[in-house]
Amino acid sequence: MSPDFIIAALMTVVGLTTPILLAGLGELVVEKAGVLNLGVEGMMLMGAISGFAVTVFTFNPWLGVLGAAAGGAASSMLFAVLVLQLNSNQVATGLALSIFGTGLSSLIGVSFTGRIVIPFTSVFPDALAKHPLFEVIFGYSPIVYFALFMVPAVGWFLKSTRAGLILRAVGENDHSAHSIGYSVIGVRYAAIAFGGAMAGIGGAYFSMVITPMWAEKMTAGRGWIALALVVFAGWRSGRLLVSAYFFGILMALELYAKASGFSVVPSQFWAAMPYLMTVVALTFISARGNAGSNAPACLGKPFLPSN
Amino acid sequence: MRIKLEKRQTPSTLMLVATPIASVLLTMLIGVVVFDLIGINGQRAVVDIFLTPLLASYKWQDVAVKAAPLIIIALGLSVGNRAQIWNIGAEGQYVIGALCAAGVGIAAGTAGGPLVITAMVLAGIVGGAAWAAGPAWLKTRFDVNEILSTLMLTYVSYQVLGYLVGGPWKDPNGRNFPATAPLAENQTLPILFPGSTVHLGVLIAVLLPFLFWLVMSRSVFGFQIRVVGSAPHAARHGGFDAKQTVWAALLIGGGMAGLAGSLEFTGALGAINLGFPSGYGFTAIIVAFLGRLSPIGCLIAGIVLAVTYVGGQVAQTTVHIPNSTAGIFQAMMLFFILASDILIRYRVRVIATAPKIVAGE
Numbered sequence: 001m002s003p004d005f006i007i008a009a010l011m012t013v014v015g016l017t018t019p020i021l022l023a024g025l026g027e028l029v030v031e032k033a034g035v036l037n038l039g040v041e042g043m044m045l046m047g048a049i050s051g052f053a054v055t056v057f058t059f060n061p062w063l064g065v066l067g068a069a070a071g072g073a074a075s076s077m078l079f080a081v082l083v084l085q086l087n088s089n090q091v092a093t094g095l096a097l098s099i100f101g102t103g104l105s106s107l108i109g110v111s112f113t114g115r116i117v118i119p120f121t122s123v124f125p126d127a128l129a130k131h132p133l134f135e136v137i138f139g140y141s142p143i144v145y146f147a148l149f150m151v152p153a154v155g156w157f158l159k160s161t162r163a164g165l166i167l168r169a170v171g172e173n174d175h176s177a178h179s180i181g182y183s184v185i186g187v188r189y190a191a192i193a194f195g196g197a198m199a200g201i202g203g204a205y206f207s208m209v210i211t212p213m214w215a216e217k218m219t220a221g222r223g224w225i226a227l228a229l230v231v232f233a234g235w236r237s238g239r240l241l242v243s244a245y246f247f248g249i250l251m252a253l254e255l256y257a258k259a260s261g262f263s264v265v266p267s268q269f270w271a272a273m274p275y276l277m278t279v280v281a282l283t284f285i286s287a288r289g290n291a292g293s294n295a296p297a298c299l300g301k302p303f304l305p306s307n
Numbered sequence: 308m309r310i311k312l313e314k315r316q317t318p319s320t321l322m323l324v325a326t327p328i329a330s331v332l333l334t335m336l337i338g339v340v341v342f343d344l345i346g347i348n349g350q351r352a353v354v355d356i357f358l359t360p361l362l363a364s365y366k367w368q369d370v371a372v373k374a375a376p377l378i379i380i381a382l383g384l385s386v387g388n389r390a391q392i393w394n395i396g397a398e399g400q401y402v403i404g405a406l407c408a409a410g411v412g413i414a415a416g417t418a419g420g421p422l423v424i425t426a427m428v429l430a431g432i433v434g435g436a437a438w439a440a441g442p443a444w445l446k447t448r449f450d451v452n453e454i455l456s457t458l459m460l461t462y463v464s465y466q467v468l469g470y471l472v473g474g475p476w477k478d479p480n481g482r483n484f485p486a487t488a489p490l491a492e493n494q495t496l497p498i499l500f501p502g503s504t505v506h507l508g509v510l511i512a513v514l515l516p517f518l519f520w521l522v523m524s525r526s527v528f529g530f531q532i533r534v535v536g537s538a539p540h541a542a543r544h545g546g547f548d549a550k551q552t553v554w555a556a557l558l559i560g561g562g563m564a565g566l567a568g569s570l571e572f573t574g575a576l577g578a579i580n581l582g583f584p585s586g587y588g589f590t591a592i593i594v595a596f597l598g599r600l601s602p603i604g605c606l607i608a609g610i611v612l613a614v615t616y617v618g619g620q621v622a623q624t625t626v627h628i629p630n631s632t633a634g635i636f637q638a639m640m641l642f643f644i645l646a647s648d649i650l651i652r653y654r655v656r657v658i659a660t661a662p663k664i665v666a667g668e
Contacts, residue, residue: 096638099593100635
């Protein structure tokens with residue numbers, strides 16, 4: 001294996017990992033607040049088209065990323081209102097959001113098909129970003145560094161801030177949090193919006209960095225991998241980073257197995273691994289019981305204040 | 308003025324029936340407005356998506372063929388949902404069911420006829436149920452959340468399909484296209500009306516809801532499912548085994564999805580390619596909710612959703628919107644039905660003035 005190949009492979013892994021890392025971090029915060037939002041795939045697609053559209057109109061990818069975050073967050077509010085205000089079933093509502101986001105992004109995207117957006121200029125000087133060796137560290141889109149920055153930021157927020165503590169309390173025991181005087185609904189709105197924004201940026205990585213073009217259903221099921229990722233990481237932000245890169249390596253192996261057309265194991269084996277390993281991880285987490293596990297106790301349950 | 312929600316003594320039957328109808332009508336109305344706003348002829352789009360498939364008789368067979376898998380899967384899912392078991396992996400069970408039917412067909416070689424076809428369909432039911440048995444075992448043994456496990460296994464099923472149709476089962480005469488060889492005539496489901504595409508599976512989809520209705524409303528099993536879902540404590544005192552209910556809910560859901568997959572394969576498509584998982588397993592969740600988890604409701608809701616699929620294709624050619632736009636309408640119907648759930652359990656009171664707080668109340 002030549003060094004060029006290794007560098008290219010590493011950069012492929014980073015590219016494959018970044019969207020699921022972003023969406024996974026968002027979903028982690030949502031689930032920590034006790035809400036299961038299965039709409040990640042839909043929010044990613046809404047972010048992908050919003051970011052793309054804003055960049056087309058403003059010629060500014062930075063504004064595009066903001067647009068992607070706004071698009072993802074706005075679509076998540078559909079879910080939030082139904083789930084938090086009307087106590088609708090979270091599983092069905094999340095699923096509806098995924099179907100809705102897929103359809104709406106396709107419809108909006110019709111007029112953007114075939115257009116190309118200006119890519120980000122590199123954050124680092126060309127001497128580093130285009131260097132044959134150092135590009136493996138410096139040669140990425142700003143979104144990659146943003147995702148890496150958000151890992152400790154989310155970890156710090158959840159562990160060491162007052163707001164993070166309240167958020168975890170809401171996810172762990174909503175009735176206690178409510179009786180102490182915290183707004184369960186308010187906290188969950190904020191968490192869902194954050195999850196939507198992160199999923200939106202993750203989706204924009206496809207339309208603004210990887211291709212950079214719009215294509216219907218371009219996130220290709222990565223939203224569901226992001227959901228698996230949160231479970232696989234056992235609801236911990238540090239482990240989420242490691243798990244995301246592990247999944248990224250599996251996805252890269254699938255690509256190489258597919259491209260080379262021959263490998264010891266079929267490419268489908270690598271593609272199925274993230275999901276199978278998530279089921280195994282989930283089994284270990286569940287078998288240990290809630291003690292020692294980081295799974296939020298109120299995950300997926302509606303909050304009904306007794307009056 | 309303020310709005311107050313009052314809990315009803317008993318769930319409102321009127322709202323139970325009226326809200327799904329209102330959801331469909333509201334979806335159509337919003338569709339017209341939103342499409343007009345984005346510069347598409349909204350009235351034309353909504354008429355094409357919701358009405359053309361019903362008015363144009365040559366579209367009826369398409370609606371019937373599309374409705375069959377939706378109805379069959381939704382019937383199985385509604386049993387589980389009634390017991391508060393959330394199987395959202397019906398899509399995977401549908402895929403595995405079809406693959407099992409294909410396996411039996413390939414094993415039978417050139418043999419065919421009613422016996423072989425029956426074996427293929429039965430293999431589909433067993434395969435779908437087996438794919439759901441994993442999550443059932445994990446749930447009863449380790450308390451693994453079935454929402455996540457059934458969802459994950461759906462994505463595994465796509466890879467199983469991709470491996471089989473691109474590898475060992477690939478049609479040798481298929482120009483290297485990843486698909487199974489087309490089924491021979493003697494392994495295909497009979498057609499009900501000569502010259503049409505309406506196959507035996509459609510008849511099964513029309514009859515099954517009545518069987519499910521009988522079982523759910525008239526048998527101890529149906530009672531058990533309803534009690535476990537609505538009053539788990541009472542169910543335990545009544546001696547109903549919760550684990551047994553989990554198994555039943557998931558196996559029925561998986562079996563029905565597998566049945567739908569094998570019927571779709573042997574009746575409608577005749578071959579399996581990478582496009583086989585078309586989302587029926589997910590759309591059937593909408594059908595189950597829109598049908599209020601009742602078997603006859605699933606029958607009607609299945610037809611409504613099938614209309615939007617067929618209508619989506621019509622609108623694609625008439626007003627040039629992407630096929631996936633039908634998904635927007637399907638999701639909106641589900642949003643509305645979920646939002647209106649609250650009207651069944653609560654009564655909305657509009658109070659004209661702010662009430663005074665009476666001391667001592």
